[in-house]
Amino acid sequence: MSVIYILLSISVIVAVIFFIAFLVAVKSGQYDDSYTPSIRMLFEDELKKEQTKPSKTNKID
Amino acid sequence: MERQTCFHCGDNCGQNVLEFDGKSFCCNGCKTVYEILSENDLTCYYDLQSSPGAIPKEIHGKYDFLAEESIVDKLIEFNDGKTQITTLYIPHIHCSSCIWILENLNKLNPQILSSQVNFGKKTVRITYHTKDFSLKEAVLLLSSIGYEPYISLDDFNTGKQHIDRSLIYKLAIAGFAFGNVMFLSFPEYFDLSANRTGVSEFWLEQYKPLFRWLMFAFSLPVVFYAAQDYFISAYKGLRAKLLNIDVPIALGITVLFIRSTVDISFNLGSGFFDSLTGLIFFLLIGKFFQQKTYSFLSFERDYKSYFPIAVTKISGKHKETSIQVHNIKKGDRLLIRNEELIPVDGILIKGNADIDYSFVTGESETVGKQSGDKLFAGGKQTSGSIEMEAINSVEQSYLTQLWSNDVFNKNKEAGFTSLTNAVSKYFTITILGIAVIGASYWLAVDSSKAINVFTSILIVACPCAIALSAPFTYGNLLRIFGKLKFYVKNSSVIEQLASVNTIIFDKTGTITSNKKRRATYEGETLTALEEALLKNTLRSSNHPLSRTLYDILKANDIVTLHHFEEHLGQGIEASHNNNNIKVGSASFVGHSQDTSTLNTTVHVSTNNTYKGKFTFFNSYRKGVSKLFNTLKKHYDLAILSGDNQGELENLRKLLPAKTKLLFNQKPEDKLEYIKYHQTEGAKVLMIGDGLNDAGALAQSDVGIAISENINVFTPACDAILDASKFNLLNKFVKASKSAMSIVKWSFVLSLIYNCIGLYFAITGRLAPVTAAILMPLSSISIVVFTTFATNILGRKLNQYDKSHVLKSQ
Numbered sequence: 001m002s003v004i005y006i007l008l009s010i011s012v013i014v015a016v017i018f019f020i021a022f023l024v025a026v027k028s029g030q031y032d033d034s035y036t037p038s039i040r041m042l043f044e045d046e047l048k049k050e051q052t053k054p055s056k057t058n059k060i061d
Numbered sequence: 062m063e064r065q066t067c068f069h070c071g072d073n074c075g076q077n078v079l080e081f082d083g084k085s086f087c088c089n090g091c092k093t094v095y096e097i098l099s100e101n102d103l104t105c106y107y108d109l110q111s112s113p114g115a116i117p118k119e120i121h122g123k124y125d126f127l128a129e130e131s132i133v134d135k136l137i138e139f140n141d142g143k144t145q146i147t148t149l150y151i152p153h154i155h156c157s158s159c160i161w162i163l164e165n166l167n168k169l170n171p172q173i174l175s176s177q178v179n180f181g182k183k184t185v186r187i188t189y190h191t192k193d194f195s196l197k198e199a200v201l202l203l204s205s206i207g208y209e210p211y212i213s214l215d216d217f218n219t220g221k222q223h224i225d226r227s228l229i230y231k232l233a234i235a236g237f238a239f240g241n242v243m244f245l246s247f248p249e250y251f252d253l254s255a256n257r258t259g260v261s262e263f264w265l266e267q268y269k270p271l272f273r274w275l276m277f278a279f280s281l282p283v284v285f286y287a288a289q290d291y292f293i294s295a296y297k298g299l300r301a302k303l304l305n306i307d308v309p310i311a312l313g314i315t316v317l318f319i320r321s322t323v324d325i326s327f328n329l330g331s332g333f334f335d336s337l338t339g340l341i342f343f344l345l346i347g348k349f350f351q352q353k354t355y356s357f358l359s360f361e362r363d364y365k366s367y368f369p370i371a372v373t374k375i376s377g378k379h380k381e382t383s384i385q386v387h388n389i390k391k392g393d394r395l396l397i398r399n400e401e402l403i404p405v406d407g408i409l410i411k412g413n414a415d416i417d418y419s420f421v422t423g424e425s426e427t428v429g430k431q432s433g434d435k436l437f438a439g440g441k442q443t444s445g446s447i448e449m450e451a452i453n454s455v456e457q458s459y460l461t462q463l464w465s466n467d468v469f470n471k472n473k474e475a476g477f478t479s480l481t482n483a484v485s486k487y488f489t490i491t492i493l494g495i496a497v498i499g500a501s502y503w504l505a506v507d508s509s510k511a512i513n514v515f516t517s518i519l520i521v522a523c524p525c526a527i528a529l530s531a532p533f534t535y536g537n538l539l540r541i542f543g544k545l546k547f548y549v550k551n552s553s554v555i556e557q558l559a560s561v562n563t564i565i566f567d568k569t570g571t572i573t574s575n576k577k578r579r580a581t582y583e584g585e586t587l588t589a590l591e592e593a594l595l596k597n598t599l600r601s602s603n604h605p606l607s608r609t610l611y612d613i614l615k616a617n618d619i620v621t622l623h624h625f626e627e628h629l630g631q632g633i634e635a636s637h638n639n640n641n642i643k644v645g646s647a648s649f650v651g652h653s654q655d656t657s658t659l660n661t662t663v664h665v666s667t668n669n670t671y672k673g674k675f676t677f678f679n680s681y682r683k684g685v686s687k688l689f690n691t692l693k694k695h696y697d698l699a700i701l702s703g704d705n706q707g708e709l710e711n712l713r714k715l716l717p718a719k720t721k722l723l724f725n726q727k728p729e730d731k732l733e734y735i736k737y738h739q740t741e742g743a744k745v746l747m748i749g750d751g752l753n754d755a756g757a758l759a760q761s762d763v764g765i766a767i768s769e770n771i772n773v774f775t776p777a778c779d780a781i782l783d784a785s786k787f788n789l790l791n792k793f794v795k796a797s798k799s800a801m802s803i804v805k806w807s808f809v810l811s812l813i814y815n816c817i818g819l820y821f822a823i824t825g826r827l828a829p830v831t832a833a834i835l836m837p838l839s840s841i842s843i844v845v846f847t848t849f850a851t852n853i854l855g856r857k858l859n860q861y862d863k864s865h866v867l868k869s870q
Binding site: 004005008012015019022023026027029031032033035036039040042043 | 157160177178180181229233275
């Protein structure tokens with residue numbers, strides 16, 4: 001029956017890992033702006049178009 | 062003729078259309094931006110949104126102060142010598158195109174590594190190499206494409222901003238612990254054999270302590286970290302001899318924790334850890350919901366948010382240096398360029414001053430000054446550059462002195478007892494009474510149960526539902542108000558608003574509109590020819606009064622003037638086919654006797670004969686009269702105006718007879734007036750707009766700032782109301798009152814739950830599972846009730862707003 005110790009500790013460890021991941025995400029400022037990313041996502045197509053015809057400035061980078 | 066709009070900014074191009082690349086532009090500025098963008102393959106800017114741009118402003122020399130190390134240091138967040146990071150506030154950010162172009166700044170200058178927009182706050186965070194590049198160049202680049210950043214004295218003081226995220230952490234911990242504890246307590250709740258026979262399953266019996274101590278471990282951070290605000294607040298309340306709502310909550314949490322720990326230590330039961338963590342989780346959700354922040358608004362602004370960081374100082378022989386505003390000393394000679402703000406009181410030395418005091422007074426009219434005249438801080442120069450000599454430092458200037466008043470350091474919330482705290486006083490005493498009576502009864506009957514009953518009563522009566530009523534009601538109403546463009550600082554303002562009995566208005570900019578004006582003409586009737594000439598003369602002038610008068614006059618044929626000259630601060634002179642016209646001040650047109658009127662006037666003379674004058678009147682906002690007539694039934698009304706009595710007669714006609722009208726009120730007078738009425742027991746709602754109302758707004762119980770454009774400056778206040786919703790003011794106050802009764806009804810509802818819980822507690826039969834069901838059930842039903850009721854309130858408000866908009870169309 002001691003398998004319950006292993007199961008419990010695994011479940012608690014997994015839960016704590018996710019919990020810490022959330023705290024790190026909040027701390028890094030991910031949740032400070034919840035609006036702009038939703039618009040930024042829509043621009044990704046436009047950005048790709050730009051990259052297919054790179055200008056001189058991009059090459060220097 | 063077909064009306065053409067500018068491809069870049071969307072303005073009407075008028076007469077001078079610039080054609081470029083098959084597109085039309087209204088001015089060279091807009092055309093240049095288009096050129097810059099198309100050279101860099103960034104024309105996508107115009108695909109995302111049509112005509113998203115702004116006309117780039119003339120900024121020559123304006124940002125010279127950014128060459129000063131000491132100033133730049135205050136504005137950048139990160140600097141390692143090679144790269145710098147800075148966050149700039151750009152008021153023009155308004156659409157998806159803005160985000161796109163600002164996040165592609167690196168295509169315009171390779172030294173910019175990345176840029177990230179925060180749309181809500183209207184800021185852009187730029188990371189750049191300092192080699193061949195600087196903050197000044199970044200600002201100039203942004204300005205050149207029409208995104209001029211706004212750098213004020215406020216940025217200088219705050220430096221790096223600290224964001225408080227502790228509530229999210231606390232909420233996360235409580236939620237995490239609540240979920241885990243609930244799962245860990247399920248085995249015992251669902252142990253059916255124990256319920257039937259009294260002996261639980263073998264394996265559960267063996268591992269019970271493990272489950273229980275795990276729950277204990279999870280509840281530790283919840284009690285000692287997540288719930289600490291409740292303990293602190295209860296302690297503060299007790300020290301101030303107040304029984305606020307946090308006192309019974311803190312008591313409940315303490316009893317829950319101690320009783321549960323004792324229960325599991327002596328194997329008396331499974332403890333109430335799930336109720337404990339759940340209680341704190343729900344309370345924190347309420348706190349979180351109550352916080353509605355408008356990131357694009359600020360309720361704490363003072364003069365610093367729109368004063369410049371630095372101005373140009375002239376020392377010696379025309380040597381120009383940038384000087385920090387705080388370092389300006391008496392006697393310094395300053396250069397104020399066009400569109401720059403006067404930071405200190407001073408005397409005009411050189412140049413024609415045409416000062417716009419609209420930030421200070423709300424009055425959009427510019428004031429002309431001659432050399433030797435006194436200039437007050439806060440005005441904006443509008444025609445050419447001037448030189449002035451400072452006669453005070455910034456802090457001692459006439460306008461900024463207002464902020465040294467104690468009112469600005471007072472915390473309004475501190476002196477206010479909310480409905481919840483008022484109820485809590487009686488609630489706490491009653492519950493303690495019941496607990497003592499219940500315990501002493503059991504002491505006589507069965508002493509072993511006395512402690513059990515005593516603690517059970519305190520646990521079950523923990524006023525979670527009461528504490529949640531107000532946050533959810535006000536929080537939801539805050540959101541509903543926000544959608545109707547009434548932005549309230551926090552939920553206690555709603556409660557204050559409901560208790561108001563006196564409403565005081567500012568005049569200029571508050572009940573009058575800045576945008577619309579009326580004018581009447583007195584004097585000899587103008588001939589058709591003269592009228593056409595007048596109109597054409599006005600067309601060429603950019604002075605605000607000319608623009609207004611031009612809009613008022615009927616359209617005429619457009620003729621080309623043969624001669625046109627604008628005399629700054631005096632008037633304009635023009636001629637066409639031997640007919641000459643002069644428009645401007647009385648002395649300018651050669652009209653010697655100055656009439657007694659107090660209103661703004663523009664005089665006209667043709668061919669050196671005086672014709673007459675246009676007198677300007679304030680145009681009142683739509684529905685002012687109706688609003689005052691509805692309000693007069695329930696409130697004392699007054700108008701405090703900084704202006705002269707010129708509008709007295711008009712106001713008398715417009716407003717109900719018993720409205721008090723006071724004129725020539727200085728900012729301090731307004732503050733004192735409100736203070737005086739408050740000592741007489743009045744609850745004052747002040748509605749104003751300019752910096753001169755700042756003191757009155759701070760002193761009043763509720764200060765509402767009216768704003769035509771919520772993105773521009775508003776003084777420190779409790780709420781910001783969009784000018785277009787001014788006529789809804791009455792409805793907002795009414796809705797706040799209804800919210801109060803919703804809170805009262807939910808108190809009744811939660812008391813019913815408490816009575817049910819008390820029945821179990823007093824009879825000594827409160828099992829952990831009963832508490833675990835009752836507590837969330839009462840909380841959730843309160844949340845449902847308040848949300849539902851406030852939404853009905855919101856729908857009514859919306860309907861009224863819509864019907865109003867339809868009527869006015």
